Amino acid sequence: MNLIESARAGLITPEMEQVAVQEGVTPEFVRQGVADGTIVILRNARRQNVTPVGVGKGLRTKVSASVGLYGETGGIDVEVAKIKAAVEAGTDAIMDLSVSGDIEAMLAETLAVSPKPVGTLPLYQAMAEAGRKYGSSVNMRDEDLFDVIERHAAAGVDFLALHCGTTMNIVERARNEGRIDPLVSYGGSHLIGWMLANRRENPLYEHFDRVLAIARKYDVTISFADGMRPGCLADSLDGPQVEELVVLGELVRRAREAGVQVMVKGPGHVPLQQLKATVVLEKSLCHGAPYFVFGPLVTDIAIGYDHINAAIGGALSAWAGAEFLCYVTAAEHVGIPDIDQVREGVIAARIAAHAADLANGLTCAREWDRELSRARKELDWKRQIALAIDPERAGRLREERSDAAAAGCAMCGKYCAMEIVSRYLGTARHTC
Amino acid sequence: MNLIESARAGLITPEMEQVAVQEGVTPEFVRQGVADGTIVILRNARRQNVTPVGVGKGLRTKVSASVGLYGETGGIDVEVAKIKAAVEAGTDAIMDLSVSGDIEAMLAETLAVSPKPVGTLPLYQAMAEAGRKYGSSVNMRDEDLFDVIERHAAAGVDFLALHCGTTMNIVERARNEGRIDPLVSYGGSHLIGWMLANRRENPLYEHFDRVLAIARKYDVTISFADGMRPGCLADSLDGPQVEELVVLGELVRRAREAGVQVMVKGPGHVPLQQLKATVVLEKSLCHGAPYFVFGPLVTDIAIGYDHINAAIGGALSAWAGAEFLCYVTAAEHVGIPDIDQVREGVIAARIAAHAADLANGLTCAREWDRELSRARKELDWKRQIALAIDPERAGRLREERSDAAAAGCAMCGKYCAMEIVSRYLGTARHTC
Numbered sequence: 001m002n003l004i005e006s007a008r009a010g011l012i013t014p015e016m017e018q019v020a021v022q023e024g025v026t027p028e029f030v031r032q033g034v035a036d037g038t039i040v041i042l043r044n045a046r047r048q049n050v051t052p053v054g055v056g057k058g059l060r061t062k063v064s065a066s067v068g069l070y071g072e073t074g075g076i077d078v079e080v081a082k083i084k085a086a087v088e089a090g091t092d093a094i095m096d097l098s099v100s101g102d103i104e105a106m107l108a109e110t111l112a113v114s115p116k117p118v119g120t121l122p123l124y125q126a127m128a129e130a131g132r133k134y135g136s137s138v139n140m141r142d143e144d145l146f147d148v149i150e151r152h153a154a155a156g157v158d159f160l161a162l163h164c165g166t167t168m169n170i171v172e173r174a175r176n177e178g179r180i181d182p183l184v185s186y187g188g189s190h191l192i193g194w195m196l197a198n199r200r201e202n203p204l205y206e207h208f209d210r211v212l213a214i215a216r217k218y219d220v221t222i223s224f225a226d227g228m229r230p231g232c233l234a235d236s237l238d239g240p241q242v243e244e245l246v247v248l249g250e251l252v253r254r255a256r257e258a259g260v261q262v263m264v265k266g267p268g269h270v271p272l273q274q275l276k277a278t279v280v281l282e283k284s285l286c287h288g289a290p291y292f293v294f295g296p297l298v299t300d301i302a303i304g305y306d307h308i309n310a311a312i313g314g315a316l317s318a319w320a321g322a323e324f325l326c327y328v329t330a331a332e333h334v335g336i337p338d339i340d341q342v343r344e345g346v347i348a349a350r351i352a353a354h355a356a357d358l359a360n361g362l363t364c365a366r367e368w369d370r371e372l373s374r375a376r377k378e379l380d381w382k383r384q385i386a387l388a389i390d391p392e393r394a395g396r397l398r399e400e401r402s403d404a405a406a407a408g409c410a411m412c413g414k415y416c417a418m419e420i421v422s423r424y425l426g427t428a429r430h431t432c
Numbered sequence: 433m434n435l436i437e438s439a440r441a442g443l444i445t446p447e448m449e450q451v452a453v454q455e456g457v458t459p460e461f462v463r464q465g466v467a468d469g470t471i472v473i474l475r476n477a478r479r480q481n482v483t484p485v486g487v488g489k490g491l492r493t494k495v496s497a498s499v500g501l502y503g504e505t506g507g508i509d510v511e512v513a514k515i516k517a518a519v520e521a522g523t524d525a526i527m528d529l530s531v532s533g534d535i536e537a538m539l540a541e542t543l544a545v546s547p548k549p550v551g552t553l554p555l556y557q558a559m560a561e562a563g564r565k566y567g568s569s570v571n572m573r574d575e576d577l578f579d580v581i582e583r584h585a586a587a588g589v590d591f592l593a594l595h596c597g598t599t600m601n602i603v604e605r606a607r608n609e610g611r612i613d614p615l616v617s618y619g620g621s622h623l624i625g626w627m628l629a630n631r632r633e634n635p636l637y638e639h640f641d642r643v644l645a646i647a648r649k650y651d652v653t654i655s656f657a658d659g660m661r662p663g664c665l666a667d668s669l670d671g672p673q674v675e676e677l678v679v680l681g682e683l684v685r686r687a688r689e690a691g692v693q694v695m696v697k698g699p700g701h702v703p704l705q706q707l708k709a710t711v712v713l714e715k716s717l718c719h720g721a722p723y724f725v726f727g728p729l730v731t732d733i734a735i736g737y738d739h740i741n742a743a744i745g746g747a748l749s750a751w752a753g754a755e756f757l758c759y760v761t762a763a764e765h766v767g768i769p770d771i772d773q774v775r776e777g778v779i780a781a782r783i784a785a786h787a788a789d790l791a792n793g794l795t796c797a798r799e800w801d802r803e804l805s806r807a808r809k810e811l812d813w814k815r816q817i818a819l820a821i822d823p824e825r826a827g828r829l830r831e832e833r834s835d836a837a838a839a840g841c842a843m844c845g846k847y848c849a850m851e852i853v854s855r856y857l858g859t860a861r862h863t864c
Binding site for chain 2: 137182183192234235299304315319331333334347372385425
């Protein structure tokens with residue numbers, strides 16, 4: 001039996017136990033969530049070195065960091081260093097989105113190095129191989145695509161990003177919608193290019209049963225990718241986006257019937273006032289499947305600061321019910337993030353996730369903040385730094401702080417006003 | 433007649449005209465807001481080099497950056513460089529919060545250098561002078577405090593931060609409330625220390641008419657400081673904070689009766705789910721006076737990343753109706769920000785402000801995002817960079833981007849899927 005079947009049969013598997021311990025919930029809570037499809041457990045049974053991660057309703061909000069070979073930049077070593085940095089910074093998952101170079105070797109490294117669940121977007125490799133084999137990716141055959149999907153599953157990938165809902169109908173709608181930018185999804189663009197060149201329906205939709213058969217065989221989670229992700233605020237919650245979500249809702253039901261775990265990827269660029277509606281809509285159309293949002297970004301103009309932009313949208317989305325945040329780095333819209341941008345992207349997403357966990361009343365989140373606040377009141381720097389979301393940076397900032405700043409107070413002289421207050425209100429004596 | 437009197441008499445002053453042009457609203461809209469007290473115009477008539485800035489309902493959300501001499505750090509030159517960086521980064525106001533060194537010389541420089549309205553917290557200088565004159569700040573006389581307030585107003589300060597609502601009653605409540613951290617306001621702590629040492633009511637409350645007389649004489653805006661600002665999420669929206677806000681509501685009414693412009697400072701540390709209530713409460717208790725929030729921070733644990741933390745809280749607060757965001761830098765809770773942290777703090781606050789302006793339907797905000805999105809679709813990098821919130825950083829990131837990344841596509845070969853899509857959907861050809 002796979003995870004869903006076990007859950008439905010009332011059996012608590014070791015993965016459910018592990019997730020329950022990590023989250024501070026009961027194994028029964030996790031089992032029920034998996035049975036209902038409101039929780040997915042990311043882990044491929046073939047990987048020995050991965051700790052299962054639960055994503056879904058009632059669990060801590062998770063974050064994912066994307067790396068991968070792209071163009072002539074970097075190389076496997078550079079990307080592996082980014083994976084290590086992202087894991088150190090506390091990411092809950094890694095997506096290897098390599099589109100060029102030795103994609104297979106990169107994936108092998110990613111799976112070897114990451115102790116966290118790994119996701120891929122198999123279309124990239126299938127198209128790259130078709131480019132080599134046939135002279136162009138548009139000559140890719142269905143078999144080539146399903147072959148790569150199965151190879152990724154067999155290699156141990158924990159979740160597969162697949163544009164199953166990007167149908168020809170929806171491409172037509174995008175063409176006529178009057179979007180500012182009809183298409184910004186990179187994988188979606190390549191897939192649609194293939195569909196148009198071959199005058200064919202999306203094979204991931206047409207042969208969705210084959211997708212399900214592979215996912216079921218390896219007990220891999222499907223992450224529905226959104227080809228119609230809006231590329232700017234003005235295009236948010238429009239016809240193509242919502243129609244694709246309607247189709248994905250249909251596919252969520254079919255996946256569950258087939259005993260396959262599934263989550264849904266979401267935008268993207270969403271104005272503040274549409275974030276809650278966007279999440280509510282996904283929950284309704286997709287029957288409570290976990291929502292894996294990309295940011296979201298709440299303005300289009302924050303080039304160079306999109307990690308901050310995404311933290312705003314991520315916090316609100318997760319508060320509204322999105323359970324998984326794909327990080328956005330400061331390099332978004334411009335280039336490939338370097339290792340510092342990867343690290344900062346993970347932390348920014350974690351701040352958003354944690355702020356939402358606090359708002360959603362998660363006890364472990366609340367206790368963390370209280371512990372740090374007590375340490376702050378006691379001026380216990382060692383403990384504050386240990387409890388900071390990034391102890392390394394907190395410690396460094398504290399060290400850089402000039403001792404001179406702490407030494408002098410020009411005001412108090414003999415009778416320190418701060419000391420009087422501290423005595424009266426029972427606070428620790430702050431430097432003044 | 434001062435600004436409020438003119439507005440009430442139906443007269444549109446040059447300041448109202450200027451604000452109307454900046455904001456793209458009618459002068460009558462600004463006049464009505466000033467008359468009602470829902471808009472304040474920051475500008476001291478004695479300053480020639482300041483452009484008036486409107487803060488309030490229906491206007492663009494504004495941000496303020498704080499600088500100032502503190503302990504033995506930096507010096508006037510360093511702080512002046514921060515002011516210039518903050519102005520370049522697009523701050524709408526500067527607060528000079530110097531507590532030590534040559535406070536008067538620093539303020540003169542701030543007023544000379546900043547083309548934006550300047551705010552101060554006169555208590556710091558009054559206490560520093562009392563320390564020198566009497567051996568301790570707790571020996572400060574009422575006269576000393578009112579003297580510094582008047583000197584700041586006469587020097588041209590545009591808004592004065594004053595803890596007028598921090599009464600002895602409220603100190604007692606804070607003592608008995610069971611807060612994790614009873615007191616975190618730096619100025620508030622010194623003031624309360626003075627009150628306890630002298631067994632005296634807060635002179636800014638007791639002699640509020642003197643405060644009003646000075647503010648009226650120089651037509652300076654009062655910014656009520658919040659001595660009971662919570663220092664952690666757990667202490668948010670508790671008795672002392674709300675009681676102080678009740679008192680400030682009473683003082684807002686008295687200020688308006690006296691023809692004095694007034695705004696109210698707010699927290700601080702506020703969990704996501706309390707942000708809207710916090711703003712709604714201020715609007716109700718303080719009769720629609722502009723709300724000048726400090727961040728707010730939505731978690732206590734983001735040491736080293738509090739600018740990101742504050743961007744989340746700032747966006748939500750401004751969407752809920754707060755009109756003025758005091759920046760928080762990455763150095764918050766640890767030390768004094770350096771110039772890069774000042775710059776990044778301003779941009780983070782501006783992203784939050786802009787996201788809220790978009791959500792609140794401001795036309796100029798929406799058009800900005802649309803323009804950039806169109807440039808992005810057209811792959812017009814020059815225009816994207818010019819329209820970015822920080823063109824300097826956007827341009828630098830674009831330059832650093834390896835050309836190699838743009839050159840290679842491993843997939844398409846002879847027939848480019850991206851080109852097929854571009855032709856069909858009418859998008860610009862993206863590099864792939």
